[in-house]
Amino acid sequence: MHISTKEIEVRYAETDQMGVVYHSNYLVWMELGRTKLIEDLGFNYAAMEKEGVISPVIDIQASYKTPVRYGEKALIKTWVSEYDGLRVTYNYEVYNGAGELSLTGNSRHVCVKKDSFRPISIKRSYPEWHEAYMKAKAQPEEVSGS
Template identity: 80%
Template sequence: MLIATKEIEVRYAETDQMGVVYHANYLVWMELGRTHLISELGFNYAELEKEGIISPVIDIQASYKKPVRYGEIAIVNTWIEEYDGLKVTYGYEILTQDGEVSVLAESRHVCVKKDSFRPISIKRKYPEWHEAYETHKKRV
C-alpha cells in the first residue's frame, strides 16, 4: 500500500476566531493529498479533466481529533482505502507537526463524463490507472 505524505504550512487565513484551522480547510488539504498521491502513482488528474473526465466526491467522512493552529505544519497522509474498478475511496490521516492525529477521514469518488455525469469504468477506459490502484490499494 502506497501512502503519500504532503506537508502543509498552516496559513493565518485558514484559521477561525479560535486560532485553529477552520474545519472546511481540512477538505481542501485532503484534495491536496489526493492530487499528491495520484502524482506519486505517475498520473496527472488535470490530464484526465482535459479528456472530459472528472471525479466528483460522492461521500465524505471526517472525524476531528485535535486542532492544528496557525504557524504549525500539518502532515497529510493519503492512501487508496478501497477500489473496485469504478469507485475509489481515499483514506486520510492528518497529523499535527508533533505527529498527533488531528483528523481521520475518507472520501469516495467515481469518475464520470464531464458533459453528462455518466459514470465510466476506470478499469476499461484507463487500464494503467486501474493497475496502479489495484497494486497500491490497502490490503485487508
C-alpha cells in the same frame, strides 16, 4: 499499500479567532493529499479532465481529533483504501506540528463523463490507472494497522 505524504504550512487565513484551523479547510487538505497520491502513482488528474472525465466526490467523512494551529505544519497521509474498477475510496490522516493525529477521514469518488455525468469504468478507460490503484490499494490486514 502506497501511502502518500504532503506537508502543509498552516496559513493565517485557514484559522479561526482561536488560531485553530477551521474545519472546512481539512476538506481542501484532503484534496491536496489526493492530488499528491495521484501524482506519486505517476498520473495527472488535470490531463484526465482535459479528456472530458471528472471525478466528483460521492461521499465524504471527517472525524476531528486534535487541533492544528496557525504556525504549525500539518502532515497529510493519503492512501487508496477501496477500489473496484469504478469507485475509489481514499483515506486520510492529518497530523499536527507535534505529530498528534488531528483528523481521520475518507472520500469516495467515481469517474464520470463531464458532459453527461455518466459513470465510466476506470478499468476499461484508464487501464494504467487501474493497475496502479490495484497495486496501491490497502489490503485488509494493512488497514487495521494504520
